[in-house]
Amino acid sequence: xxxxxxxxxxxxxxxxxxxxxxxxxxxxxxxxxxxxxxxxxxxxxxxxxxxxxxxxxxxxxxxxxxxxxxxxxxxxxxxxxxxxxxxxxxxxxxxxxxxxxxxxxxxxxxxxxxxxxxxxxxxxxxxxxxxxxxxxxxxxxxxxxxxxxxxxxxxxxxxxxxxxxxxxxxxxxxxxxxxxxxxxxxxxxxxxxxxxxxxxxxxxxxxxxxxxxxxxxxxxx
Amino acid sequence: xxxxxxxxxxxxxxxxxxxxxxxxxxxxxxxxxxxxxxxxxxxxxxxxxxxxxxxxxxxxxxxxxxxxxxxxxxxxxxxxxxxxxxxxxxxxxxxxxxxxxxxxxxxxxxxxxxxxxxxxxxxxxxxxxxxxxxxxxxxxxxxxxxxxxxxxxxxxxxxxxxxxxxxxxxxxxxxxxxxxxxxxxxxxxxxxxxxxxxxxxxxxxxxxxxxxxxxxxxxxxxxxxxxxxxxxxxxxxxxxxxxxxxxxxxxxxxxxxxxxxxxxxxxxxxxxxxxxxxxxxxxxxxxxxxxxxxxxxxxxxxxxxxxxxxxxxxxxxxxxxxxxxxxxxxxxxxxxxxxxxxxxxxxxxxxxxxxxxxxxxxxxxxxxxxxxxxxxxxxxxxxxxxxxxxxxxxxxxxxxxxxxxxxxxxxxxxxxxxxxxxxxxxxxxx
Numbered sequence: 001x002x003x004x005x006x007x008x009x010x011x012x013x014x015x016x017x018x019x020x021x022x023x024x025x026x027x028x029x030x031x032x033x034x035x036x037x038x039x040x041x042x043x044x045x046x047x048x049x050x051x052x053x054x055x056x057x058x059x060x061x062x063x064x065x066x067x068x069x070x071x072x073x074x075x076x077x078x079x080x081x082x083x084x085x086x087x088x089x090x091x092x093x094x095x096x097x098x099x100x101x102x103x104x105x106x107x108x109x110x111x112x113x114x115x116x117x118x119x120x121x122x123x124x125x126x127x128x129x130x131x132x133x134x135x136x137x138x139x140x141x142x143x144x145x146x147x148x149x150x151x152x153x154x155x156x157x158x159x160x161x162x163x164x165x166x167x168x169x170x171x172x173x174x175x176x177x178x179x180x181x182x183x184x185x186x187x188x189x190x191x192x193x194x195x196x197x198x199x200x201x202x203x204x205x206x207x208x209x210x211x212x213x214x215x216x217x218x219x220x221x
Numbered sequence: 222x223x224x225x226x227x228x229x230x231x232x233x234x235x236x237x238x239x240x241x242x243x244x245x246x247x248x249x250x251x252x253x254x255x256x257x258x259x260x261x262x263x264x265x266x267x268x269x270x271x272x273x274x275x276x277x278x279x280x281x282x283x284x285x286x287x288x289x290x291x292x293x294x295x296x297x298x299x300x301x302x303x304x305x306x307x308x309x310x311x312x313x314x315x316x317x318x319x320x321x322x323x324x325x326x327x328x329x330x331x332x333x334x335x336x337x338x339x340x341x342x343x344x345x346x347x348x349x350x351x352x353x354x355x356x357x358x359x360x361x362x363x364x365x366x367x368x369x370x371x372x373x374x375x376x377x378x379x380x381x382x383x384x385x386x387x388x389x390x391x392x393x394x395x396x397x398x399x400x401x402x403x404x405x406x407x408x409x410x411x412x413x414x415x416x417x418x419x420x421x422x423x424x425x426x427x428x429x430x431x432x433x434x435x436x437x438x439x440x441x442x443x444x445x446x447x448x449x450x451x452x453x454x455x456x457x458x459x460x461x462x463x464x465x466x467x468x469x470x471x472x473x474x475x476x477x478x479x480x481x482x483x484x485x486x487x488x489x490x491x492x493x494x495x496x497x498x499x500x501x502x503x504x505x506x507x508x509x510x511x512x513x514x515x516x517x518x519x520x521x522x523x524x525x526x527x528x529x530x531x532x533x534x535x536x537x538x539x540x541x542x543x544x545x546x547x548x549x550x551x552x553x554x555x556x557x558x559x560x561x562x563x564x565x566x567x568x569x570x571x572x573x574x575x576x577x578x579x580x581x582x583x584x585x586x587x588x589x590x591x592x593x594x595x596x597x598x599x600x601x602x603x604x605x606x607x608x609x610x611x612x613x614x615x616x617x618x619x620x621x622x623x624x625x626x627x628x629x630x631x632x633x634x635x636x637x638x639x640x641x642x643x644x645x646x647x648x649x650x651x
Contacts, residue, residue: 090493109485131563135528138567143533173528174578175563176384 008123010078013043013069013084014058019108021159023115030116030215040064044072047080053123059086059097059105067100074101083122085110089138095211099204104128110188127200128194134172137203141166159206161199168195232287233280235354241346271332278342286354302435305346308343309432312425314340316418410563415568459487479522486515505531506573509543509568513550517562521554524561531568533629541607542573542627545600549577549623557581557621573627580620586613600625 010031014020015038024033035050037043040063044182047069047091048053055073057065070082083103088110094105103122106115107130118128129137161169165184171181176195182189203211234245237255248255266273285292293351299301318333347355348546463484470476490511507529514525535541546564554561559581566575600623609627 075559131526131528135530135565138530161389170565173530173574174565175526175580176578 007032008053008119009034009050010119010167011037011047011055013037013045013047013055013061013066015039015061016058019058023086026112026117026177027119030112033120039153040068040072043069047073048076051077051080053081054119055080055082056119057082057084057097057102059084059093065093066102070100070102072099081117081122081125091139094136094142098133098200099211101204103200104130105133106130107132121216125197127196129169129172129196129199131173131175134169137161137199138166138173140176140208141202141206157206158202161202165195165199168192169199172196231284233284235288241277241354242286242620243277243284246284247288252286271335275335275342276336276392278339278346281592282342282346286351289351293346293349293354297345300345300349300557302439303345303615305343306348306432306436309425309429310344311337312421313429319414320418323415334495356527365605420571448644455491459486459491462545475522476522482524483515486511486518505532505534506539506566506568509535509539510546510564510575513543513547514564516547517550521551523559525550525554525555526561526563527565527566528564529568531571536625538607538609538630541603542609543624544576545603545625546575547627548579548600548603549575552623553577553579553581553621557583559620569629571629573629576622577625577627578620578622581616583617583619584613585617 008031010027010033012020012033012035014023014036016114017038020036022036024036026169031054034052035046037046039062039209040061043055043057043061055069057066059067061069066082066084066086073080073082082093084097084102084105085212087107088096098105103125104118106118106128110118110130121128128218138161141159167185168181171184173194176184179190181192185192224228229250231250232246233242234249235242237245239259244258245255247253248258251258262273262277266277270413282294282297285295318337321333383569385472408624463480467477467480470480510527510529514527516524517523546566550564552564553559557579559579561579565578567573600613601611604625605629607627607629609625611626612624613621614624615621
């Protein structure tokens with residue numbers, strides 16, 4: 001994995017050619033776009049060949065959606081990192097692609113600088129939460145676990161957010177940057193990143209009813 | 222009798238009709254009163270052994286309506302699926318009549334057979350008549366339709382009705398056979414008819430099944446087409462109109478962004494919350510927050526990023542919280558100079574919290590100009606009147622954050638995880 005020293009190598013996967021060329025033109029200064037694909041099959045092939053640092057992945061793709069790409073690539077190349085990008089904010093779409101293994105989610109209305117920043121973060125192994133995703137996660141992990149969660153195998157370590165994690169997510173949902181969050185909560189940026197990564201882990205591994213139901217609506221288990 | 226009516230050629234009159242408007246048409250053509258024509262037709266129908274009904278249906282099919290170019294029959298000629306269906310239904314009726322004919326020859330022959338023609342005509346009319354005229358036929362076949370489409374309660378009732386009808390038929394049949402002293406007297410023709418009918422069913426059965434299936438597929442296709450037409454209409458009213466506006470105002474980036482934002486919001490609430498574009502009716506706290514977003518974006522042209530966590534129904538206190546949140550958001554839009562405002566709302570089991578934040582120029586809360594202080598106080602006062610609190614954090618150059626907090630006093634909310642999930646996850650169809 002390349003560190004933050006050199007520009008991250010990126011593959012774009014999106015079925016809208018116009019959007020691909022737009023992103024490629026805008027990101028050219030910040031990252032190295034080494035390949036593009038517009039479909040699930042070709043995307044899996046090209047990612048396997050090029051082994052980029054980050055795949056910028058549209059949630060909605062013909063032939064299975066973004067999570068199909070993640071699932072296939074993760075089997076052979078667990079090191080490739082994915083940043084999901086979508087115009088859709090349906091919670092089940094977002095949660096499903098995160099649970100498939102994406103390390104972050106941003107909306108297509110994001111500014112170029114923020115997108116480049118998000119890509120760099122994902123390349124460095126951090127998690128990237130848009131304010132909307134933070135809202136969904138707070139919703140899904142709402143304070144008291146529902147009865148459907150508690151019964152069989154409730155794991156407080158995995159199925160509940162700590163109050164600190166909730167605070168961080170709340171500030172992300174209000175549009176704070178990591179730096180601003182660190183200042184607000186009197187912690188270091190590194191600690192903010194740790195909290196977000198830990199939330200991402202819980203999001204991917206938890207068996208909470210809400211999460212599994214959202215994911216199930218996209219036929220993903 | 223050359224007493225002419227309106228001097229027009231014979232046309233059906235769909236305006237003044239009981240069924241197809243044939244009687245009204247004849248009345249207008251000949252200058253009689255429609256009621257007397259109807260009475261005469263009914264009397265004729267009684268004395269001609271049922272042949273008036275198919276004649277009426279044929280007239281319905283072949284005489285054009287007054288305001289139409291062609292007759293229904295002319296259109297039906299190109300409806301091959303309809304012709305197949307008509308012939309299929311007709312042959313089915315023939316089999317039934319054949320069976321029934323053995324048991325009670327006279328009545329069935331005089332009243333039953335002509336109705337094969339009626340059935341053919343009505344089927345073609347039903348498939349090819351304009352919507353308004355189809356209503357009349359739908360009235361006639363409603364009981365049959367309820368058999369196949371009625372859901373739940375009605376379907377169970379239909380099943381009971383079917384069972385009772387079958388019992389009655391079987392009983393009547395048995396009684397009929399019994400009443401003849403010699404069974405063989407009836408058995409020979411009856412057996413013959415059963416064999417013929419069985420043969421016909423074997424021969425034509427698959428074809429009838431296919432017709433029924435085609436009919437169902439066609440009905441589904443029609444439903445889909447209607448749905449698509451609805452969607453096209455909605456998209457036209459919203460998206461296409463906005464795109465046209467954007468093209469015309471391409472030289473004003475501010476306007477274009479505003480239009481695109483408003484359209485995006487509309488489309489989102491349509492796609493993900495199942496609300497028709499343009500329709501907006503705040504029934505919950507979350508709706509109220511989104512309403513603030515809409516209004517501020519529309520009026521001040523500044524994007525408002527909304528995140529809501531959980532939701533709860535509206536009441537007086539929540540209404541006051543929304544009013545304070547609106548005040549704070551409008552303030553930020555007017556004074557902060559920020560390019561985007563963040564509006565965050567969270568419903569927890571015991572509190573409701575709203576945070577309005579901007580990265581604008583900020584101010585020193587201790588030295589604010591009078592007008593802004595007044596607004597801040599109106600927010601404070603409003604919140605404390607309803608048992609809540611408001612906090613304003615700001616410093617010059619640092620942006621402003623207004624936090625509103627309201628304790629929840631109402632009856633225990635539905636389990637937060639479930640309730641919120643319902644609100645956030647609904648309205649998505651795949």
